[in-house]
Amino acid sequence: MGSSNTSEPLLDNHDELDRKETPNGNDDDVGFFKEFGPESKRLWELAGPAIFTSICQYSLGALTQTFSGQVGELELAAVSIENSVISGLAFGVMLGMGSALETLCGQAFGAGQIRLLGIYMQRSWVILLTAACVLVPIYVFSPSILLFAGQTTRISNAAGKFALWMIPQLFAYAMNFPIQKFLQAQRKVLVMAWISAGVLVLHVLFSWLFILKFKWGLVGAAVTLNTSWWLIVILQLIYIFVTKSDGAWTGFSCLAFQDLFGFVKLSLASAVMLCLEFWYLMILIIITGLLPNPLVPVDAMSICMNIDGWQAMISIGFNAAISVRVSNELGAGNARLAKFSVIVVSLTSTAIGAACLIVVLATREYFPYLFTNSDAVANETKKLAIMLAWTVLLNSLQPVLSGVAVGAGWQALVAYINIACYYIVGLPAGVLLGFKLDLGAMGIWGGMIGGVCLQTIILIAITTMTNWEKEANLAVSRVKQWGGTAAND
Structure with a gap:
């Protein structure tokens, strides 16, 4: 795709219809309220599935806490503290760094440079996976960190052990957030919503099975939560690899390792x-x-x-x-x-x-x-x-x-x-x-x-x-x- 296409937006049929209903940048004659409806429709088509996806993914940790609370007070405290402090810190860093793709993928998509989206996502993977490795010591030394923060020895040790088991979730975050920004930029939000909903249903079933039925306790909680997050990642990747995401995915490329400095700066x-x-x-x-x-x-x-x-x-x-x-x-x-x-x-x-x-x-x-x-x-x-x-x-x-x-x-x-x-x-x-x-x-x-x-x-x-x-x-x-x-x- 040549650079001469940079100023030509890539539009699907739905967007073409919307732009006929909504005036372009040079047409100021149509009233505000006539413009408001089509634009509001486009926003809700993006916001609705995004809200649903956020609720589903937010519920994974919340439900794990609920099931753990059925096991005992110590298990509930361990999962709650690990989710809110250790994983919460990692979640914020990974989501924040992945949000750089909202700028880059979104603008590349609007400019018609679809191929760049896959390369941007791969660059973000390189950066976020590296950041995940840097964050691993926080999981490893979490008992000492929690003791320093004022938690009791018993709770700190239980939460610290659970944090060690949750390291796979950290790397799932590093893969997931670039994928989500990649799909969001193309307005493929319904795909994420359906995948998140399906995984949430399975999460409830396997949480009951491993935590309560098999009485695996914190081990069952860790296995289920890690599996759910990685299942989201894998299903999204399958969708991207199979569909090629309308040309946004052209395979792995060495270009993922170029121009990393600007990516790191914006990601940080x-x-x-x-x-x-x-x-x-x-x-x-x-x-x-x-x-x-x-x-x-x-x-x-x-x-x-x-x-x-x-x-x-x-x-x-x-x-x-x-x-x-x-x-x-x-x-x-x-x-x-x-x-x-x-x-x-x-x-x-x-x-x-x-x-x-x-x-x-x-x-x-x-x-x-x-x-x-x-x-x-x-x-x-x-x-x-x-x-x-x-x-x-x-x-x-x-x-x-x-x-x-x-x-x-x-x-x-x-x-x-x-x-x-x-x-x-x-x-x-x-x-x-x-x-x-x-x-x-x-x-x-x-x-x-x-x-x-x-x-x-x-x-x-x-x-x-x-x-x-x-x-x-x-x-x-x-x-x-x-x-x-x-x-x-």
């Missing part, structure tokens, strides 16, 4: 950007645990974080959808459509966030009792529900703006913004309000919300002031630069 920026957000929420729980008599506020905070985590699955779907739309349109040189997609998804996700805010406030007298029988924990949760309501509203828009940043390739800029807003403003404000002003958990959370709010305002300002024509030109240059030899074949 993506990882830092995402991990700073993950760690921000983890620190919220840790700081709350330092309060006097922390058991009740920690339990209440955990309930609220659980609800926020499920609502986040919706935001993750929109994050993926807008990342694909922006990168595709910028790669195709359609600056106006990229900008319009941002407007549509921002309005849609904010409306959903507002609905979630209303639901949280309307049910705050009732939902705490779904998680606890303690009146003290329930009452504390009712107080925190106000903070939770504003958090779900902010978290409906903030991930979307982060998705815009990924689609446009602004990961490094957003990483700096996250450091300033979260760790220079939000975290100190939370400590000040929670401890110095004796506002407790509400003060800690209030300060953290301040950091998220500031970050969201800055991202809105950056997105609003963006020169989308310039970004489209940069996307074309990026495809040529990092496509290397393959772009000129």
Whole structure:
């Protein structure tokens, strides 16, 4: 595919139909609402399966914890801590580094350079598998790490043993996330949704069989969870290898080892950007645990974080959808459509966030009792529900703006913004309000919300002031630069 095709978007029949319904970058005569419908349809076609996929994959670890809890308290603690701390750290790093492909594959697809997608995915495999090897010592020395973090010797040893058995999952992450970004860029999200759903059903069956029926305990949990993640990887690879993914996969290539420096730089920026957000929420729980008599506020905070985590699955779907739309349109040189997609998804996700805010406030007298029988924990949760309501509203828009940043390739800029807003403003404000002003958990959370709010305002300002024509030109240059030899074949 020659470089002369760089400015010609690759469109399927569905896209051709949509572009007849939706004006191109030079047609401003059609009204906003006429444009809104087709664009909203395209976004939901991406976001719906992405949300479903996120829920299915999120449920793998959650269900493993549930089955382990049927075995005993120690098994539940071991799986919970390994999932949230050790695997959680690896998940954030791998997902973040893999997110670099959302920029590169999306823009290459929009530019019509389909062959580059397979090469980009292979380069990402090289980088993420190397990063996985670097992360292995965290699994090996996890008992000492958990002891240092304040866990008991018994729990640390059990979780550390389980972490050793979960090393295969780490390498499944390294393979899976580049594959998902590769498929997302081509809008093949239904494939991932069906595979994830099928694996989830098998995961439930084999979790019951190995953990409870055969009484394998933690060994059964590890075998089942590792197998499920690798089954997702293998089934996706079979699909890619058999279908050739409409020409995006042309086989393994030595080009995967070229131009790695730019990939590493963007991958690290993506990882830092995402991990700073993950760690921000983890620190919220840790700081709350330092309060006097922390058991009740920690339990209440955990309930609220659980609800926020499920609502986040919706935001993750929109994050993926807008990342694909922006990168595709910028790669195709359609600056106006990229900008319009941002407007549509921002309005849609904010409306959903507002609905979630209303639901949280309307049910705050009732939902705490779904998680606890303690009146003290329930009452504390009712107080925190106000903070939770504003958090779900902010978290409906903030991930979307982060998705815009990924689609446009602004990961490094957003990483700096996250450091300033979260760790220079939000975290100190939370400590000040929670401890110095004796506002407790509400003060800690209030300060953290301040950091998220500031970050969201800055991202809105950056997105609003963006020169989308310039970004489209940069996307074309990026495809040529990092496509290397393959772009000129």
